[in-house]
Amino acid sequence: SAVISQKPSRDICQRGTSLTIQCQVDSQVTMMFWYRQQPGQSLTLIATANQGSEATYESGFVIDKFPISRPNLTFSTLTVSNMSPEDSSIYLCSVVRGSGRAGKDTQYFGPGTRLTVL
Amino acid sequence: DQQVKQNSPSLSVQEGRISILNCDYTNSMFDYFLWYKKYPAEGPTFLISISSIKDKNEDGRFTVFLNKSAKHLSLHIVPSQPGDSAVYFCAARGYNTDKLIFGTGTRLQVFP
Numbered sequence: 728s729a730v731i732s733q734k735p736s737r738d739i740c741q742r743g744t745s746l747t748i749q750c751q752v753d754s755q756v757t758m759m760f761w762y763r764q765q766p767g768q769s770l771t772l773i774a775t776a777n778q779g780s781e782a783t784y785e786s787g788f789v790i791d792k793f794p795i796s797r798p799n800l801t802f803s804t805l806t807v808s809n810m811s812p813e814d815s816s817i818y819l820c821s822v823v824r825g826s827g828r829a830g831k832d833t834q835y836f837g838p839g840t841r842l843t844v845l
Numbered sequence: 846d847q848q849v850k851q852n853s854p855s856l857s858v859q860e861g862r863i864s865i866l867n868c869d870y871t872n873s874m875f876d877y878f879l880w881y882k883k884y885p886a887e888g889p890t891f892l893i894s895i896s897s898i899k900d901k902n903e904d905g906r907f908t909v910f911l912n913k914s915a916k917h918l919s920l921h922i923v924p925s926q927p928g929d930s931a932v933y934f935c936a937a938r939g940y941n942t943d944k945l946i947f948g949t950g951t952r953l954q955v956f957p
Contacts, residue, residue: 760943770934770936771947821888823943836889838886839887841886
């Protein structure tokens with residue numbers, strides 16, 4: 728498995744502000760993923776973050792709203808910019824750990840950051 | 846378009862009995878399926894997975910069955926324990942990608 732930590736674990740923010748969420752992994756990984764789980768909804772992939780290149784965003788998510796940094800192989804940040812109440816969600820980072828063969832590894836998740844926007 | 850569906854939002858089972866959680870998918874290009882368990886205030890925890898070339902995978906009390914022709918998978922928990930009470934997500938992955946598509950989850954409650 729993988730040991731993944733996230734900071735902060737939760738936060739309450741005002742509309743229009745930004746919050747940066749940190750994700751730390753216990754060992755080097757090539758790809759890190761950022762997901763969102765809105766209240767009562769499933770987990771939705773926001774973007775994939777590779778070290779040394781720009782993050783790849785899924786449909787409906789843009790870099791201006793969710794800028795991502797990946798400065799090294801064990802760390803990543805996700806910023807939720809210009810927040811509105813609709814951004815209230817749990818934000819999760821995840822990594823793949825396994826044999827190294829694409830499509831056959833298991834994805835492990837951090838504990839999540841619960842964000843409430845007033 | 847919901848490619849992975851869990852049609853039962855909740856399930857209640859008595860301790861010691863079997864819990865069966867179901868999941869349907871629409872994309873025939875999915876080749877790997879996973880089940881995760883999630884407690885409140887925690888991230889999803891990986892439970893068990895199955896490749897599309899298999900129809901069954903077992904790990905202790907957990908067994909996953911895959912019916913490719915029906916595009917259906919199920920997770921069986923036997924015997925169910927109160928500690929199994931959580932939300933269970935199924936997820937699917939396509940060929941040569943690590944991107945997971947999640948279902949909406951089923952809340953399992955195991956009562957004494």
